[in-house]
Amino acid sequence: MKIRTLVRASVLAGAMAFGLGSAHAAEVEGPEVSWNLSTWGKPRAFTVGLEYIAEQLAAKTDGKFTLKIHYGEALSKARENLDGIRLGAFQAAQFCNFYHPGKNPAWMVLTMPFLPIGDLAVSVKVREALMAHPAFVADMANWNAMPYFSAVLPQYEFLGRGEPPASLADWQGKRVRAGGGIGLAMEKLGATRTTVPATEVYTGIERGTMDAASMPFTYAHAAYQLHEISDWFTANLSPGTSECATVLNKTAFEELPEQYRKLLMDLKPSAYEAQIAAYVDIDKKNLPMFKSNLTEVTYTEEQLDEFRKAAGKPVWDEWVAENSGDFDAQGLLDLIFSEAKKARQ
Known part of the structure; x- marks a missing residue:
């Protein structure tokens, strides 16, 4: 199974369930919003969760809320994504904590060796708890960013x-x-x-x-x-492992209508399931x-x-x-x- 098969299958299921492609109204109504996300490399297991979120945002809003993922450092160098978030150059970005320890000192805890997070389902719970911790939030606040989604890196x-x-x-x-x-x-x-x-x-x-x-x-x-x-x-x-996370520009997030903010958060559990499934699937190959x-x-x-x-x-x-x-x-x-x-x- 190709890496993105699960994502596309989920979107298709959602489309069938909610009547997308027909005359039915969007599940989540709202204004037109276009966001850009900066990352590096190319589509792969690492990005399946984000691809799922982007496709579901479009599907559930009938194309009104779009998140375009820019690969290959097209918008920013990987080490400079937090700088771009602070400048408002884009609304979302991925970063890896060990690329710049000084920018995210608290986040470096997830690079510590031999932590008990080898199980990916356990790892999701731990990382979500950490992203809500005041020290993690404060690190990102320095860049006008808010933690959003972990790539749940394997060992x-x-x-x-x-x-x-x-x-x-x-x-x-x-x-x-x-x-x-x-x-x-x-x-x-x-x-x-x-x-x-x-x-x-x-x-x-x-x-x-x-x-x-x-x-x-x-x-x-x-x-x-x-x-x-x-x-x-x-x-x-x-x-051990490390943390590569997606963060959102705080100002952009706060300017979203409430229903779009809720949708972004509601999509996370299913996106984590897609992310983990992609890692398991690619290991088999x-x-x-x-x-x-x-x-x-x-x-x-x-x-x-x-x-x-x-x-x-x-x-x-x-x-x-x-x-x-x-x-x-x-x-x-x-x-x-x-x-x-x-x-x-």
């Missing part, structure tokens, strides 16, 4: 060239693309970390300026063709391909326990100590664990 793994890191000691000296807490965790293994946008990773590995790259497994590696220039992949290192063409690196439970002890709580504690004077860093970590536990009950 990261590495793809790389050269000798596979069969043991944790083999990471010593490797140059890796790993941001935030994941990067700090890899430094505990002796790796050298670098942070570049996803669009620059292929060139870095191809030219040998980095040995390996961590990305959400498996969709992102395949989306950026890293498997084409890699020799190996880690199957169960799972050092990518993982067999990786296994057939690349060396699979699997670590023992003893090796993983060693990694967690060295790069789990020690990295959390360092991050809390560094940020506790600016916001409730420990409270954010505690919230992750409490929300994850609640979501599993």
